[in-house]
Amino acid sequence: ARAAAAEVQIDIRNVGKVYDSKTTHQAVIALDGVSLRIKKGEFISLLGPSGCGKSTLLSIIAGFQSASSGQILQNGRPISKPDASRTVVFQDYALFGWMTVQQNVEFGLKAKGMPKAQRAEIARELIKTVHLAGFEDKYPHQMSGGMKQRAAIARALAPDPDILLMDEPFGALDAQTRVLLQEEIARISTEAGKTVIFVTHGIDEAVFLADRVVVMSPRPGRVRDEVLVPLPRPRTAEMRSDPWFVSTVKDLWETLKPEWQKGE
Numbered sequence: 001a002r003a004a005a006a007e008v009q010i011d012i013r014n015v016g017k018v019y020d021s022k023t024t025h026q027a028v029i030a031l032d033g034v035s036l037r038i039k040k041g042e043f044i045s046l047l048g049p050s051g052c053g054k055s056t057l058l059s060i061i062a063g064f065q066s067a068s069s070g071q072i073l074q075n076g077r078p079i080s081k082p083d084a085s086r087t088v089v090f091q092d093y094a095l096f097g098w099m100t101v102q103q104n105v106e107f108g109l110k111a112k113g114m115p116k117a118q119r120a121e122i123a124r125e126l127i128k129t130v131h132l133a134g135f136e137d138k139y140p141h142q143m144s145g146g147m148k149q150r151a152a153i154a155r156a157l158a159p160d161p162d163i164l165l166m167d168e169p170f171g172a173l174d175a176q177t178r179v180l181l182q183e184e185i186a187r188i189s190t191e192a193g194k195t196v197i198f199v200t201h202g203i204d205e206a207v208f209l210a211d212r213v214v215v216m217s218p219r220p221g222r223v224r225d226e227v228l229v230p231l232p233r234p235r236t237a238e239m240r241s242d243p244w245f246v247s248t249v250k251d252l253w254e255t256l257k258p259e260w261q262k263g264e
């Protein structure tokens with residue numbers, strides 16, 4: 001039991017979040033008693049319908065906002081503010097429009113005070129990793145959505161975080177680009193040995209990527225179910241037609257459909 005406890009990197013303990021709505025003067029219970037233990041190197045998909053509190057949970061893990069009740073520990077210490085050991089990739093790229101790809105990727109390293117030559121080298125390597133070599137000097141407006149999201153991933157990896165938090169990062173991409181980037185994030189996270197928490201409402205995407213799919217209930221968000229994914233790594237395109245994959249995606253959809261239809 002002690003060894004198992006030592007492996008836990010993120011310990012989400014009974015987290016609740018209530019928002020005060022200024023317009024309706026009615027409190028919104030976004031999260032209600034969420035508990036989850038995440039191991040180092042684990043890839044977790046947080047799956048749930050729109051409005052169930054996935055983004056809220058991710059932003060509390062990031063340290064952008066605090067829980068109303070409960071707490072989240074990272075390596076035994078409470079998370080209270082953002083920190084370079086946890087970086088975030090958002091759906092809307094969040095690149096700096098006035099910076100080139102190279103400058104965007106270097107940004108977090110510059111902020112840490114890393115010398116120019118060293119941060120340029122790290123950024124160039126990461127740009128290669130996400131298959132953007134040759135686009136170092138382009139600005140975000142000169143690139144497609146998929147390319148921007150590759151750059152955002154490189155930027156999030158640059159400070160060498162322990163934990164990568166991804167909030168529907170492929171939600172704005174077309175279906176083909178999404179599939180390509182899913183394969184890449186599966187490869188990159190495995191190679192880099194990062195813990196990843198990936199928020200999505202795509203069942204197929206959640207199962208394809210994760211070691212463990214954590215299914216949330218409609219608001220107020222709670223952990224409703226967990227699915228361990230036995231597919232080996234690296235994850236490859238053919239696994240999408242694996243019988244286990246096909247039947248798991250189907251079962252999840254059949255279970256979730258009625259409650260998702262009732263959602264927002």
Ligand SMILES: Nc1ncnc2c1ncn2[C@@H]1O[C@H](COP(=O)(O)OP(=O)(O)OP(=O)(O)O)[C@@H](O)[C@H]1O
Nearest residue numbers: 019020021028030049050051052053054055056057
């Ligand atoms: N700052 C806020 N103030 C008031 N209510 C909020 C705030 N942020 C989120 N909420 C509400 O909390 C609930 C959970 O929102 P959240 O964005 O975490 O859900 P989600 O599962 O990520 O949804 P989606 O998939 O649509 O992004 C929603 O009902 C939302 O309207």
